Amino acid sequence: MERFTLKDGLYLYPTPAGAYFAISAPETDKPRRFLTRLLQQEQTPQLNIEQLQKLTEIDDEDKALQLLLYCQKLGWVQGVDTPLRAPHAALEEILPELLGKISESGKVLLADDQGFYLACSGFAHEVAEELSALSAELATVHKRRSGLLINNMGISSHAWAIVDPFGNSQIGFWPMFVGKQRFVLAITGVPHFNQAEFVTLAWALITRYLTKAADISN
Numbered sequence: 001m002e003r004f005t006l007k008d009g010l011y012l013y014p015t016p017a018g019a020y021f022a023i024s025a026p027e028t029d030k031p032r033r034f035l036t037r038l039l040q041q042e043q044t045p046q047l048n049i050e051q052l053q054k055l056t057e058i059d060d061e062d063k064a065l066q067l068l069l070y071c072q073k074l075g076w077v078q079g080v081d082t083p084l085r086a087p088h089a090a091l092e093e094i095l096p097e098l099l100g101k102i103s104e105s106g107k108v109l110l111a112d113d114q115g116f117y118l119a120c121s122g123f124a125h126e127v128a129e130e131l132s133a134l135s136a137e138l139a140t141v142h143k144r145r146s147g148l149l150i151n152n153m154g155i156s157s158h159a160w161a162i163v164d165p166f167g168n169s170q171i172g173f174w175p176m177f178v179g180k181q182r183f184v185l186a187i188t189g190v191p192h193f194n195q196a197e198f199v200t201l202a203w204a205l206i207t208r209y210l211t212k213a214a215d216i217s218n
Helices: 016-023 030-038 049-056 061-073 091-100 125-152 196-217
Strands: 011-014 077-080 108-111 117-121 160-163 169-178 181-188
Touching: 011 016, 011 030, 011 049, 011 196, 016 030, 016 169, 016 196, 030 049, 030 061, 049 061, 061 077, 091 108, 091 117, 091 196, 108 125, 117 125, 125 169, 125 181, 169 196, 181 196
Parallel strands: none
Antiparallel strands: 011 077, 108 117, 108 181, 160 169, 169 181
16 A cells, blocks of 8 residues: 655645535535534644544544545645634624625525524625525425435436526525534625635634533533
């Protein structure tokens, strides 16, 4: 087996694509657990074999390295030169600015699984309320018809969109799964999930709803 070595002096950080993969589905395969554990950290961990084995939950050094290589090839992880800290400000303070950066139109909201919005950017209050309720209804439809979409048609995405005659999304509903919590991003036009703000958004939600829930249960 080919041997790999870790580059010294780097800190492990998910890319926007990695953050999206971590929260885009409720399944808990090894890569998704690894990326989620990365986003549970208070600070980007130093890249060494001990940290990697802890984050991947794999004791075998070679297998842990193989998982890291797999995620690297898919563009899900990156090494940064300086450590970054998880966002600590209250969600209501940081969410509107983060949300505004991940939509081309600036119109985006974050709703919970009950159909209530937590924060929004660019939408009037009444519109945000209606869109949040719609996101919950779409989640119910998706759950009811997931067998058809996944098993019969091979469509694994949980996102829904209302499209124009050319197939372009007018508004999309993108679920974010954080442990047992389900959130939805409702975005008009083109989403910009390839921004650093999307990583921060996922990091903030996982820190708030998954890491703290684990602390309480322990």
